[in-house]
Amino acid sequence: MYATVTVTNPNNLGMITMSLAFSLLLLIFAVVIGNLLAAKIRLIPAAFWDIAVGLLFSLLPWFHNFEMVPEVFLFVIISMLMFNEGQHTNVRKLVQNLGATLSMSVWLSLATIVVVGLITHLFLPALSWPLAFVLGAIITPTDSVAVTSITSDLKVPAPVMETLETESLFNDASGLVVFNLCIAAITTGYFSVTHAVANFIYVFGGGILLGGILGWFLIMIRLWMIRQRLNGPQIIIPYKLLIPFIIYVTAELIGVSGILAVVAAGIVHGWQQNLLKLSSSRLQITTNSAWELVTSILNGIVFVLLGISFPEVWHQLQEHSVHNLALLVGLGLVLYVVMLVVRFLWVRLRFVKIPHQRKKNRFTDSALIAVNGVHGTITLAMAFSLPLTLNHRPFSDRTDLIFVSAVVIVLSLLVPTIVLKLTLPAKEEPVTLAELDQAKSETINSAITLVQQQPTTNTTIAVIETLNSQRAEPVRSDPKKVNALMDQTRQIDHDTIQQMLADGEISVQDADTYNQMAAMMYRRQDQSFWQVTKDWWDRLIPFTKIHREHRRRKKAYLNQPASARKTDRKEWITNMRRIEAKPYAVISDFLTNLPDAFNHPEIMAVRSFYDQRHRAWNRTRDEQSAQNQLLTSAFQEEYSYIQNRVQDGGFSKALGTKLFDEIANDQMLYIQQSSAMADAQ
Known part of the structure; x- marks a missing residue:
């Protein structure tokens, strides 16, 4: 039953190992294809799709004469x-x-x-x-x-x-x-x-x-x-x-x-x-x-x-x-x-x-x-x-x-x-995906309503974004409306910095540095093919203006002593946080005062961009702790909402059980992510 293999050439062993590894990857890839086909055409059992894919893969040279x-x-x-x-x-x-x-x-x-x-x-x-x-x-x-x-x-x-x-x-x-x-x-x-x-x-x-x-x-x-x-x-x-x-x-x-x-x-x-x-x-x-x-x-x-x-x-x-x-x-x-x-x-x-x-x-x-x-x-x-x-x-x-x-x-x-x-009759699922998505959406809305009763702050906005991410089907926004709103907020961003410069709150160099950082983040937000291609071109091609400026700043920074570089970086971060706080506050007020601000996906998409930018520069342990506490209350509200709907007959017991499982998994995932972020800080 057991065979002994003697390898006289180490290179042959390496080739055999590589061949086995590649064959295993091909088998896993075949399983993925079979599962995709089974999910798309449910009339035919997954086993037959896997067998069919196996028959096709037998034509590959790695599986010739396979036994x-x-x-x-x-x-x-x-x-x-x-x-x-x-x-x-x-x-x-x-x-x-x-x-x-x-x-x-x-x-x-x-x-x-x-x-x-x-x-x-x-x-x-x-x-x-x-x-x-x-x-x-x-x-x-x-x-x-x-x-x-x-x-x-x-x-x-x-x-x-x-x-x-x-x-x-x-x-x-x-x-x-x-x-x-x-x-x-x-x-x-x-x-x-x-x-x-x-x-x-x-x-x-x-x-x-x-x-x-x-x-x-x-x-x-x-x-x-x-x-x-x-x-x-x-x-x-x-x-x-x-x-x-x-x-x-x-x-x-x-x-x-x-x-x-x-x-x-x-x-x-x-x-x-x-x-x-x-x-x-x-x-x-x-x-x-x-x-x-x-x-x-x-x-x-x-x-x-x-x-x-x-x-x-x-x-x-x-x-x-x-x-x-x-x-x-x-x-x-x-x-x-x-x-x-x-x-x-x-x-x-x-x-x-x-x-x-x-x-x-x-x-x-x-x-x-x-x-x-x-x-x-x-x-x-x-x-x-x-x-x-x-x-x-x-x-x-x-x-x-x-x-x-x-x-x-x-x-x-x-x-x-x-x-x-x-x-045989088809198996009747106690809960359909449509029912589950609708019920979960109602549950999330109840938690968002609870959060909206708090004063509008960065923390409440971040919690609402997290709760919205629970939805099985992400809220779809109109790209044209998002781009139009982004143009408005970008102009507000620029005007606020210009006003700060005119009032003497920041220097010309501060305004120039902030505008460059903001422009880079705006380019990242625009994920169109041509913009992504242009970003790579600007970063990689030596003779572009952006590349030359980046190399000049980097060289000047590295020529400083290590202690000076460390001090300079801390001062730069502190200064950027101070400058960014005002345009962020002005943009947040503008978005909050728009009609029905928390229910329009376009407004939420734009708000999410600025919130992420702000948190990237200003996240602290105290803010994270406050966000965790508020989100824990929101999860508890979801549990209570589900329990009440089951008791009043709005949700079936099977639907309630499924929702409890979904919310528990969401909460556990958030806790794990929060722990990882806390360790990284």
């Missing part, structure tokens, strides 16, 4: 995904439905393998019995990731979904154990029922036991880190991300199921996470966000790899197949139908007790569980792990078995996508 390495795939991707599935498993429900879980993941898997082996040997008599059962072990495991992707927008009955999710936690291991037993029987020529049963129990039960023990031990280490205040996200998050790899490798080294070990460890971690309650809440939120990001990317990579692998399967079939293509396609179709029937009868004849199932729903639930037996990357990974040689001879049937497995995968993805779309 999945099963050990790497299981170790790097599947271990992480299965650990995360375990983390989100409800332990109480799992214990209550343990009989149903074992029935679906163990006994149904074994029964399916036997039936598939019999049918396969009937179609391909030349195929040995052990190889027929190997094919059964390959195509039996279901894929929870694929099921979730296909049913994400559909209203699947809760009992059915619970059964499918718990089944997929353990049936991968059942297929892998039988697969390894059959391969061992072929290579050694020896098979013992007693030995097979004992080995199955050791691999299956040992994986669960080891995963539980190691998972708990690693939890104790993490709790010790937290108690020792070694609980920074930069420590805990990488540590937790490494846990699936540590457990998987340990389990495989002692010969038990690595997949079951990471599932068991994930379940233990999920149970322990509930015990933490609200302790270290910031760390828990950060950790959960990191896991969501990682698993989302890995889920997409799973299907992208599936798409990339298909062309190589077809290529190998054309070169090495020993059977008729139509026969192999027919066998894949028959085996898929047979597995549908076996799953349906298993549930319909009550070999498994579906939790909370109503008698009238038995037929429908049985059909749904049968159709949702989706097979995916675990199946393809096992197929690719078939040895190239058996008993020192080329394994001529390997390509055919891989192709049949691919046919079953494609059918198991297509059939439920079509059938479920036609039979």
Whole structure:
């Protein structure tokens, strides 16, 4: 299972590393494209978009002759995904439905393998019995990731979904154990029922036991880190991300199921996470966000790899197949139908007790569980792990078995996508995005009304800007009106400085320096293509007037002694703050006295520009503290508004819960940003 690579040339190692890194970036890019397409065209599940993008990427030179390495795939991707599935498993429900879980993941898997082996040997008599059962072990495991992707927008009955999710936690291991037993029987020529049963129990039960023990031990280490205040996200998050790899490798080294070990460890971690309650809440939120990001990317990579692998399967079939293509396609179709029937009868004849199932729903639930037996990357990974040689001879049937497995995968993805779309209603979201945006806008308006009751100051204006940034859809302003208002305020700025110069409040040099600084900020505010190009030209081209003046001032500044430079800079900053205060006050009064000043997006856009300029020159800790206090009161007003609307029936409970989450996230983000700014000052 493990290969040793000897690198004789360090340059080759560098090239290999670069190639792997670039391939990984391409895979992530493919996932991004698939997610974009899925978000734009929701009729087609994300899994199919990822597979389609994978097929296109197989044309790139980096993926020519690509063949999945099963050990790497299981170790790097599947271990992480299965650990995360375990983390989100409800332990109480799992214990209550343990009989149903074992029935679906163990006994149904074994029964399916036997039936598939019999049918396969009937179609391909030349195929040995052990190889027929190997094919059964390959195509039996279901894929929870694929099921979730296909049913994400559909209203699947809760009992059915619970059964499918718990089944997929353990049936991968059942297929892998039988697969390894059959391969061992072929290579050694020896098979013992007693030995097979004992080995199955050791691999299956040992994986669960080891995963539980190691998972708990690693939890104790993490709790010790937290108690020792070694609980920074930069420590805990990488540590937790490494846990699936540590457990998987340990389990495989002692010969038990690595997949079951990471599932068991994930379940233990999920149970322990509930015990933490609200302790270290910031760390828990950060950790959960990191896991969501990682698993989302890995889920997409799973299907992208599936798409990339298909062309190589077809290529190998054309070169090495020993059977008729139509026969192999027919066998894949028959085996898929047979597995549908076996799953349906298993549930319909009550070999498994579906939790909370109503008698009238038995037929429908049985059909749904049968159709949702989706097979995916675990199946393809096992197929690719078939040895190239058996008993020192080329394994001529390997390509055919891989192709049949691919046919079953494609059918198991297509059939439920079509059938479920036609039979199940679309999932009704308790809260639509339009409702959420409207309710949040009302909530923000209530907080702004509270702030407007305070005297208008820089602090209140800054808080109103922050509250407006909470809106999902930014308030749109008319660029022409903004530019017209900016021209007015710019003229006020210039006239105020000229008046200060005429009254003797500032010198000609002060006025010149201020005007240059103001002009630079006005140019930054104008983000048109031509203005941006002109700014770069002025900064980079040596013979422009602005560039020459900048170089002259910089040279004169650097020629001063260090102490003089420091004093000169402090005096310059103090002087600029003094000069800027008056035009800022005049412009603020002008904008405040405009009709309905705080409700026009154009006025708010212009005010935001001058507020940012003023804060850049004058921000102090006292101002930041006052802003934090006022914004805390505004957030509290938002919470109160939501609670009152839920109580009077204006908002549903689901909408209220969603709004509470949104406001809490906004408040936490602001606190983090404020802390970072305070540290920087």
